[in-house]
Structure formats: structure tokens, C-alpha cells
Amino acid sequence: MTDPLGKIDDLANALQELRLHVGPADLQVGGRKVNGQLYISLANSCLRNRAALLYGGMGANKTTLVNLLGSAFTGLSFDEIENLMVTGHPEQTEEKIVGFIDPRQWSCPENLASDERPDGIRVLWTPWARSRWKVINEINRFPSGKQNLFLELLAKRKVGYAGETLQLGDTCYFATMNPDFSSTYPLDEALLDRISISVPAVQPDFLAGLALAEREEEVSALASSLPRFSAEEFDDLPRLVADVHLESQVELSIISLLRDFTLCERAPAFDKTQLSGGSKPSRGLCSGCHYFNNPEACCWQIDEGLSDRVRQDLRSYTRALSLLLGLKGEGKIEVLRAVAPYVIWHRVSPSRTMLERPPYYGARRLEYVRDLVEKSINRTLNERGGMNMIFARAVDGDISPGEAMEELSGYDDPIAALDYMKALERMV
Structure with a gap:
């Protein structure tokens, strides 16, 4: 198996060289600057069951970027990934999004193979519901009732219809959102809390516009030149993330x-x-x-x-x-x-x-x-170094809770007053 991290670097470079993504280096990590829209989307691609929201005006390369990444990470063509996407509008029905009842089980059961004839209701799940790369385009064009469907999906990692349940497994979730227009709806606070990360997507600046003007081929044709990940490489990414130690x-x-x-x-x-x-x-x-x-x-x-x-x-x-x-x-x-x-x-x-x-x-x-x-x-x-040390010493038994409380009483800090002191009171 090839190095998936090296392939991610190749993917980021290819997106820039092919002028498929030319955003500014607006995310600073220490002494290094990278493009936030790209690298946060790449980070979400390495995780499972987290939802990334790309927020910005029309033409800010939100949906295209996510579909390009989906094509690279899943090995599907750009057109196939684009066809999987669910796009918001008020008339979008649950049947179009997740699945519908198979009418053949009643109208012509003889057309079903013997092992396909269920005792109960048979649901035909949509390709989007079964996909491990789920994109919800223009999520704020869905009214609140439809938003509840996505809330349940993100919360339970499964989707239900007509009494049947589909387990979604480990999945990458992306959503895009335009600013408020006449045809958009506010996002529910509970749904926003289920969205793990949100990154602004900005319009191409002057230099980016010049670079995009030099792009002559269609996006779908250029997408075929991007590095592709095997199923094993894609599945191995969460393990690589989990192995990173946090100090x-x-x-x-x-x-x-x-x-x-x-x-x-x-x-x-x-x-x-x-x-x-x-x-x-x-x-x-x-x-x-x-x-x-x-x-x-x-x-x-x-x-x-x-x-x-x-x-x-x-x-x-x-x-x-x-x-x-x-x-x-x-x-x-x-x-x-x-x-x-x-x-x-x-x-x-x-x-x-x-x-x-x-x-x-x-x-x-x-x-x-x-x-x-x-x-x-x-x-x-x-400033909190001293109070953190006092609390740690009390937890380790080096000093008594009473002594720690007396020392912490001199710190004007809500964590000292409402967290550390309350915890030490329970230890007395």
C-alpha cells in the first residue's frame, strides 16, 4: 500500500496545479500558512462521522471542491460523485433523499427473486443513503422539517424509513451553505451543534481570477487527473489520525x-x-x-x-x-x-x-x-499554570483538599472558583 499522506500532499498540489482550487493561504499554523478551505476539508476527509460545513457566497468553489475530494478519496468519477449529492430545496422529499418502498413487492412479487421476497416492507435505499461520502448541498434551502432528517442522521448514524433502518457505518459528511437569501431557512441550533466544523469559502481574488482564466478544460475532465485513493487507503486514514498523540x-x-x-x-x-x-x-x-x-x-x-x-x-x-x-x-x-x-x-x-x-x-x-x-x-x-499545579497536587494526594482550596481562593478565575473549588469540596 502506498503512503496515503504522501498521496494527500500530491492531491493538494494537483488541485492547485490544475487550477481546480486556488484559494489564499489564510490558515496560519505556527510559522506555516495553508488554505483553510482546502485543509479543513482534507482533515474532515481523514475523519469519520464528523460533518464539515463550507459557508460562503455563490461561486466560492464550495460544492466543486467537496466533489473533487470525494472523487479522489472514493475512487469514483467526478460525475458519479456529483450525482450522489443531495441539493436542498423546499420540495425535496424524504423519498428522494433516503429511500422509498419497493412497489414490486405488492404489484408484481413474481419479479422478485425468492431471496428478495421480504416478510415485511422492503425499502429501496437511495445511492446517497448508502454512500460513505455524503454531501448536502445548500443545506439552508431545506426547511426545518427536512433539517430534522439530517439531525437524526448525524446523531444516530442511521436512517429510518417506513419502519426499516439502514446503518450508515463510518461516513464522511460535508454540507455547503450560501448566505441568507429569500429562499433560504435558518439552520436549527441543534443541527448546528452537530456540524463539527465550519469554514468560510471566499470568492476568488484578483490573482486567483487570473489563474482560473487560464483553465481551459472542464472540471470533470481535469478531475480524472487527480490522485486516487484505494479503499484500503481511504479506510486507513482514521487510524492514522487516532495514532496522533496530543500533549x-x-x-x-x-x-x-x-x-x-x-x-x-x-x-x-x-x-x-x-x-x-x-x-x-x-x-x-x-x-x-x-x-x-x-x-x-x-x-x-x-x-x-x-x-x-x-x-x-x-x-x-x-x-x-x-x-x-x-x-x-x-x-x-x-x-x-x-x-x-x-x-x-x-x-x-x-x-x-x-x-x-x-x-x-x-x-x-x-x-x-x-x-x-x-x-x-x-x-x-x-496565568493558570499555578492553579493547575495546585489542583493536580491535590488530586495526586501531595497536599490535602483543604490546603488546595485555601491556595486556590486567591485566584480570580471562574475555573478555579466554579470547577476546581467545587471538585475539591467533594473530596473533603
């Missing part, structure tokens, strides 16, 4: 990042994911709170907390992108810095007061979340 500082930064967004001393069980209705930071919940208006605290700047799925997604994409960039030793904390905003920004609603200020001007939500991520990780690696 303790990365694991601690991931957990602390979630807690920074989720902890709230005024929420039930100090958990901001339980807030609803008018009990939001943007609705006055934080007025008079000790941490309110502290620029280093993230809790009051975001309405929602983050579910544990975010922790899993952060670990998965940090590993996958580290694998793609060839990072075998230290340095994965820089990958976490780069990838975390894309895992979080579509799941939260920032404070409008803060977002509308310079340099965000109400539009740069990803950049706003990126700055919050940077503050959280820097705080974990620097």
Missing part, C-alpha cells in the same frame, strides 16, 4: 476552552448550556456579575455554552490537521489555536455590543471568536 497542554487547553465558554455562576449547575429564553448574557444576566466586562473572561461575551461534542471535535481536528501538516512532536498547541475558531464560531452568538465594535464592525464573527480562543489558551498556558 497534556493541548488536552488541558481544550477542556479549559470549553469551560471558559460554558461556566456561569448564575446558570443552573453553573452550566451555561442550560440557559434559555431571556436568561442570556445579552439579556442582562451578567449585570452586576464579578466577571462582567472583564476582557479576559469569555463567559459574558457569548450567549451559549459549548456541548461536550465540541471537545471531541477539537481533539479530532487538531489530530487530523497535525497529521496533514506532518507535526509528529510538539507544536500541536498551535494547531489547536488555528482550528478551534472554526469548530466554535458557528455554534455561538457573540455579544452584539462587543462584536459591533472595531475591528469587527458587526461582521467578523470568526475573528471575534478567534480572539476569545487566543485569550483562553494563553491564559491556560500562562
